[in-house]
Amino acid sequence: MRKKKIFEFHTIAPFTKFNExxxxxxxxxxxxxxxxxxxxxxxxxxxxxxxxxxEHSYKFKKGPVKLKIEKDDKNLIICFEDQGKPFIFxxxxxxxxxxxxxxxxxxxxGLFIVQKITSKFDFERKGRKNIKKFYIKLD
Numbered sequence: 001m002r003k004k005k006i007f008e009f010h011t012i013a014p015f016t017k018f019n020e021x022x023x024x025x026x027x028x029x030x031x032x033x034x035x036x037x038x039x040x041x042x043x044x045x046x047x048x049x050x051x052x053x054x055e056h057s058y059k060f061k062k063g064p065v066k067l068k069i070e071k072d073d074k075n076l077i078i079c080f081e082d083q084g085k086p087f088i089f090x091x092x093x094x095x096x097x098x099x100x101x102x103x104x105x106x107x108x109x110g111l112f113i114v115q116k117i118t119s120k121f122d123f124e125r126k127g128r129k130n131i132k133k134f135y136i137k138l139d
């Protein structure tokens with residue numbers, strides 16, 4: 001399966017220009033004939049994960065963030081890279097969506113939404129980088 005790079009974006013957290021990013025994302029995805037509902041899904045994932053990187057990975061401090069969106073025959077692949085705090089759930093265990101219970105008292109609603117939108121999630125820590133990949137089926 002060959003991937004086509006649709007979009008790549010480098011910024012410094014804390015990122016606040018979400019409206020501009022949404023517009024650019026929408027235009028790029030439309031150029032690749034991605035359906036409006038998948039564009040909305042992609043933008044939602046980007047919003048939620050960028051917000052989490054700013055809040056949890058960098059604790060609202062400055063740090064580099066890379067966003068890359070690719071498309072293959074079956075998926076949109078949304079990849080985030082940051083150099084913040086590792087994405088860890090409990091006691092050194094990487095987060096699994098199935099283990100995170102969302103309630104009014106607990107945080108995690110954004111990741112719960114992302115879980116419902118995406119078909120797959122990959123995480124790895126390479127040196128100082130967190131690399132998170134989310135897959136959205138194109139149907």
